[in-house]
Amino acid sequence: MMVGMAILEMVGVASIMPFMAVLSDPEIVERNVWLSRAYELSGAESTQGFLTLLGAGVFLVLVGSLTFKAVTQWVQISYAQMRIHSLSCRLMARYLGQPYSFFLGRHSSKIATTILSEVNRVVTGALFPAMQIVAYGLVAIALFGLLLVVDFSLALIMGLTAIVVYGSLYLFIRKKLTRIGAIRLEANRRRFRVTHETFGGVKEVKIYGMEETMADRYASPSKRMARQEILAQVLAQIPNFGIQGLIYGGMILILLYLMAVYGSLGEALPVFATFAFAGYRMMPALQTIYRQASMLRVSRPALDSLVADLNSLQPAGALSRATDARWPTPEEAIELRDVTYSYPGSEQPALDGVDLRIPAKHTVGLVGTTGSGKTTTMDVILGLLSVESGMLLVDGAPVDASNVRAWQNSIGYVPQHIYLSDESIAANIAFGLPEDHIDHAAVERAARMAHLHEFVVNELPQGYNTIVGERGVRLSGGQRQRIGIARALYRDPDTLLLDEATSALDNVTENAVMAAIADLGHRKTIVIIAHRLSTVQSCDRIYLLEKGKVVNSGTFNELISKSAKFRSMAHGDE
Secondary structure (H helix, E strand, O other): OHHHHHHHHHHHHHOHHHHHHHHHOOOHHHHOHHHHHHHHHHOOOOHHHHHHHHHHHHHHHHHHHHHHHHHHHHHHHHHHHHHHHHHHHHHHHHHHOOOHHHHHOOOHHHHHHHHHHHHHHHHHHHHHHHHHHHHHHHHHHHHHHHHHHHOHHHHHHHHHHHHHHHHHHHHHHHHHHHHHHHHHHHHHHHHHHHHHHHHHOHHHHHHOOOHHHHHHHHHHHHHHHHHHHHHHHHHHHHHHHHHHHHHHHHHHHHHHHHHHHHOOHHHHHHHHHHHHHHHHHHHHHHHHHHHHHHHHHHOHHHHHHHHHHHHHOOOOOOOOOOOOOOOOOOOOEEEEEEEEEOOOOOOOOOEEEEEEEEEOOOEEEEEOOOOOOHHHHHHHHOOOOOOOEEEEEEOOEEOOOOOHHHHHOOEEEEOOOOOOOOOEHHHHHOOOOOHHHOOHHHHHHHHHHOOOHHHHHHHOOOHHHOEOOHHHOOOOHHHHHHHHHHHHHHOOOOEEEEEOOOOOOOHHHHHHHHHHHHHHOOOOEEEEEOOOHHHHOOOOEEEEEEOOEEEEEEOHHHHHHHOHHHHHHHOOOO
């Protein structure tokens, strides 16, 4: 299509020459073989009629050229927008396919910036400009080729002048454009980060009177980005004004030159009209090439960043699905054997040779002070972290990359901080499922077990259809926690892992929830991390961790009698 657009532009400009030739000298129809034959074929009864037909032909060619150009532009824009869609979807899938450890060292706002903003910038500022450069480059080449045929020397002088002017300007500002792009990229990331942090912690912002501070923190990168956009667009447009003056002045010189060469205005006028019309059509093409080359340079830092991100990401493979196969119900035990794990960039291992055994259909507690390795141990059991040495076994079978998805599908997990989306309570319990796929009977069953059902039906007019607000802002901490517990129970998992899951509950509700969980202990395998040791008091076995090692284990009473550390924790000394 780009080649077709260039050819039509050339034909449109070329069509003006015979029209101007007949207009300036009607008798040329009799002297010129081609015009004479066209006159005969046209069936015109007079030179005036032939001139009218020529004018109509020129008009139709130009209309056709403009129509084809509009269609080409539509195709290019459609292609660019679909590339934004496909590339952002590809990035989303690649990010989702990364191991959990990848996200421990990445700020979520940077990932959001890349997917939602920088992809758009790369396509509209790099891919689309590249297409425009090719398309209008072909137009300029076609028009220049036509002018070379009409008057080689004059066309060569015009071509060299345009190359020198535009080339010099671009070489002069290209480093400045790259610097503008780098500053704009960093400012845009900063805008996303400040916005993310501000509204993620809006409660604290309000309480501590940080509204003006956060607004100022946003304004600084926003203003810096705006200034860089102004500079980039002004630098891209500057040649347009100078070139217009150069062309208008050049037209006078060209006319004088042609009159000197051809001897009269009548002879020079067709050639002059061709050059003038070609210049009129070529100037937007050259300006578009220059402007898009400038935008391409500005977008280079974003393009480099996106390419670096893509190269750093592991191939995603097939994304996990909630409908994937489940691991068979554990019948013997879940085991960690000599497990060692270090977080990226950390010199000390978070887990150092951990051995523990969780009998099937028993309840086990993990306790220890902050930094002892409890949550890391649970993340290993969840299959989120790939250990450096040792292994996770379920009924003697190792959990590895080939079967970890099946293992995770058999697990229910309650984190300390529950993530709630701005949807209904039912949708949050059946997390991630479309409305028409939600099993409402399972939702109610899970809510009853989490001691949430009575609150939902008695205190919320819309019941399970009540919208909870972003991150559950309309609910109390305890209510959010109970939704998290109900979510973990919704899929009726064989293994339930709770990481400080009752920390936000009052004592009465905690006792009721723990009683329900204790009832499950005869039918499910349960692992509990708790700050309050009363939460793990009824566990069949408790592991005490310290500095990434299991330092003791036993029942609550056994640990009270044989571990000074545990006694100290139980008495609230730590």
